[in-house]
Amino acid sequence: MVQPRKSRLLHDTIRRYLRRQAWSHLDKLIAKTRVEDLAAVMAAMAERDRVAIFGRLEDNADRANLICAMSPPFGKTVLDPLPADKVVGILREMAQDDMADILADLEPELAARVLEILEESDEVEDLMAYGDDTAGGIMLPEFVAIDADQTAEEALIALRESGEDVEMVYYIYAVNEHGHLVGVLSLRKLVVAPAHKRIREIMETDVISVSTETDQERVAHMVAEYDxxxxxxxxxxxxxxxxxxxxxxxxVLQEEAEEDFRKMAGAGEYVPAEASVFRHVAIRFPWLLASAAGGLIAAAVMGNYEETLEAQSFLALFLPVILGMSGNVGTQSATVTVRGIAMGHIHHGERAWATVRKEIGISISMGALYGSAIGVIAYLTGDQPHYGPAIGLSIAAGMIIASTIGTVIPILLSRLNIDPAVATGPIVTTSVDFFGVMTYFGIATYLAVAMGATV
Structure with missing residues (x-):
């Protein structure tokens, strides 16, 4: 990956060459640039410029690598206008799992013509049958599998013969006569093993595996958990x-993290930058509607304290501070909890409630700190003695309530098999505003009455 300054320079230089139609200079620059770096700067360009750059690539392998490095729907954009035979030439340079993903995005008629030409069409169609977010949808069908009864020397010969057909060889998998997985060993262990040793004598039989329907996020967690x-x-x-x-x-981890953050921010599914304004509005509107509903509920609660506000207008000055601090704490707790659930660090049961207790403890500490500081400011600037305690206690209580809501809601949603990243944002925002307003005016009214102030 190029450094930010070099990335900006590369982006500006490519744009300048495109604008001036300096094709020879552009071709030389593209030839010297790694595909990954080229894809990174192209992501910030208009579709017209991305298509023009793709058109300057002459080697099918470079074209295939660029398509794989770019986010969808780039592959569809550049391949749909091409004839089927040219599309096949590019797809043949890809791994079969990438090939299946790209074919699924193409126009059905073009995809059908391409599959008629591809020799690997059966394997690719099998991959296309699996869900996009499953292990079957992201797996490589090319692998090295050897008979468990073979010797180490025979296995090495088989590995050399299949080397060109397999993209990556990290482990050697042992199967029986029916193709069932019975063991695994590392490439290093195979290389250093005595030539006469049988594979079943040196392999590990406790194989960690997944099914074709296993969610891709679960697959990623297992790979990380077992190194x-x-x-x-x-x-x-x-x-x-x-x-x-x-x-x-x-x-997968990058996609899932981006997806969770978009959902929590109410931005919904990924929408390309060049998509229409209406498309962006349609994705974001439901979440904002839920937030607006929460605001209206909070306003209705405030209506019950109209007389208190008229008599003690000073309280209104600190309402944004209280709701803002509570909202920030709720968002922090919700973000930490949602990512903990997504990464498998937070499970149902005792460990989940340990997380709740920890977040509450953190909020109590922060509430005491910020509540004391802002309460002192309110006491010194207000003209009623109860303003300081009321605002300080309200900030502390609001932060504790917000932290509890932000931690408990994602855990409960997860237990109900509802994606916590989708619903957490609107629920936490609405709940924090509602309880924040109630707590603030409830405490202020109680202290005003206790200290003999006008309510």
């Missing part, structure tokens, strides 16, 4: 079907 470079994918009969490699896992 694997690849994980085998098997069917219900434990027959080896493919592998999910660590590079795909990195992509």
């Amino acid at each position: 694997l470079l690849a994980i085998p994918v098997v069917d219900d009969a434990n027959k080896l079907l493919g592998l999910v490699t660590v590079d795909d896992v990195i992509d």
Whole structure:
């Protein structure tokens, strides 16, 4: 990955060459630039410029690598206008899992013509049948599998013969005569093993594997948890079907993190920058509608304290501070909890409630600190003695309530099999505003009455 300053320079230089139609200079620059770096700067360009850059690539391998490095729907954009035979030439340079993903995005008529030409059409169609977010959808169907009864020397010969057909070799998988997965060993262990040793004598029989329907996020967590470079994918009969490699896992973790953050921010699914304004509005509107509803509920609660506000207008000055602090704490707790659930660090049961207790403890400490500081300011600037305690206690109580809501809601949603990233934002925002207003005016009214002030 290029450094930010170099990335900006590369972006500006490419844009300048495109604007001046300096094709020879552009071709030389593209030839010297890594595909990954090129994809990074192209992401910030208009679709017209991205298509123009793709058109300058002459080698099908470079075209395939660029499509794989770019986010959808770039592949569809540049391949749909091409004839089927040219699309096939580019797709043949890809791994079969990437090939299946790209084909699924193409126009159905073009995809059908391409599949008629591809020699690997059966394998690719099998991959396309799996869900996009499953192990089957991201697995590589090319792998090295050897008979458990072979010797180490025979296995090495088989590995050399299949080397060109396999993209990555991290582990050697042992199967029986029915193709069922029975063991695994590292490439290093195979290389250093005595030539006469049988594979079943040196392999590990406790194989960590996933099924084709396992969620890709679960696959990523397993690879991270067990420090694997690849994980085998098997069917219900434990027959080896493919592998999910660590590079795909990195992509999954990045995609899932971005998806969770978009959902929590109310931005919904990924929408390309060049999408219409209406498309962006349609994605964001429901979340904002829920937030607006929460604001109206909070306003209705404030209506019950209209007389208190008229008599003690000073309280209104600190309402944004209280709601803002509570909202920030609720968002922090919700973000930490949602990511903990997504990464598998927070599970149901005692560990989940330990997280709740910890977040409450943190909020009590922060509430005491900020409540004391802002309460002193309110006491010194207000003309009623109860203003300081009321505002200080309200900030502390609001932060504790917000932290509790922000931690408990995602855990409960997860237990109900509802994606916590989707619903947490609107629920936490609405709940924090509602309880924050109630707590503030409740405490202020009580202290005003206790100290003999006008309510």
